[in-house]
Amino acid sequence: MTFFVTGTDTDCGKTLISSALLTAAKGETVGFKPVASGCTETEAGLRNSDALALMAASTIKLPYEDINPFAFLPAIAPHIAAEQTGVQLAPNRIAAMMKMSEFVGADFCLIEGAGGWRLPLGDGHYLSEVVQMMQLPVILVVGMKLGCLNHALLTVEAIKADGLNIAGWVANQVDPDMAHPEENLATLKTAITAPFLGFVPHLSEATAEQVASHLDLSVLG
Template sequence: MAQGYFVTGTDTGTGKTTVSCALLQAFAAQGKKVVGMKPVVAGSENGRWHDVEQLIAASNISAAREHINPYAFDPPVSPHTAAQQAGVEIDLTVIQRAYQALSRQADIVIVEGAGGFLVPLNAQQTGADLARALNLPVILVVGLRLGCLNHALLTVQAIRAAGLPLAGWVANCIDPQMQLLEENIATLEQRLDGPLLGVVPFDQEMIPRKRVRLLDVIRLG
């Protein structure tokens, strides 16, 4: 079976897909068979879900679309609301079966969550329940902007409360105007009980080849 990691963020829009793709490319550079998974996506443009397409492009094996992305919704809203509007209930057992199928094909499966760690998926369950159902170590993407310290520390508390290990975290520079950037990263290094895997600079035109060098996946053990 493959090694898997669950990628979550301190909020929506923190760059989980960018980091997930960088992880896939870094593991692929080590000669691993890799595949990305986006269990739930909400928000399409002209019938395309760009997060899913980017993960497929960063993978180096082919897998069934229904395994890579079991649930896809058009409105860019919370997954549980999008599912309700579509008359669907997100079922974690469906996602578990899809993950198991991917893990039989690949050495590494990178599972990108939706929104933040506690985003609702249905009437009772959240992203934390999904990560726990898959029993995966968590990689936290910290979107570096004002308020990120509190968001990061609260998210790590939620990860620990779910009984999951923090495999590592990534500092993603999403606000080019953020003040005291290095000081914030240093504070997080001091307070987060997990290795810093890398700092992703603010670069909207970043090419995939450059992403490979951003993250130190060896620190994941």
């Protein structure tokens, strides 16, 4: 089964949660990061830390370029970086590259987005269009901090308005000093009808293995 992982915002913990889900899943696993900005120049080419983390958590080992086909050096919005380098981020191009996820023999496959649900690709297109083209079920990562209720509920509305299914969601406490996290979580549990995969408390130097212990994949819809 292939899922698309999105979040309520940048830095909500999509990669950490994705790595944990890959770690917790049984069988052959693989994670993709089709679009990534903020890469590092290496002798082998541009490398993104999120994509490398997904590769480390995957049991199926593929070439880096297959995992992250669109990599950009500056840590800016990908569509701006793409325009600066003359790269076209057309939804059909990305979808065609991600179609390979159907042929790698994975029991559990994740395609991690960048930023939030409505990540611009340029020319009036968004990364969410790729998810629509592929008709992927979505896993939502809610970054637990002040303002997360509005971000989470608007994201849920947008995903449903696009005709897609939210297979599950995770609450990830990104702000260690967030006021009343339990009450905020209770509000989200009432408002979001999709399966709840777990609450991840703020962990210093969190690892995929640590986070995986807080997740329950058995309820994944």
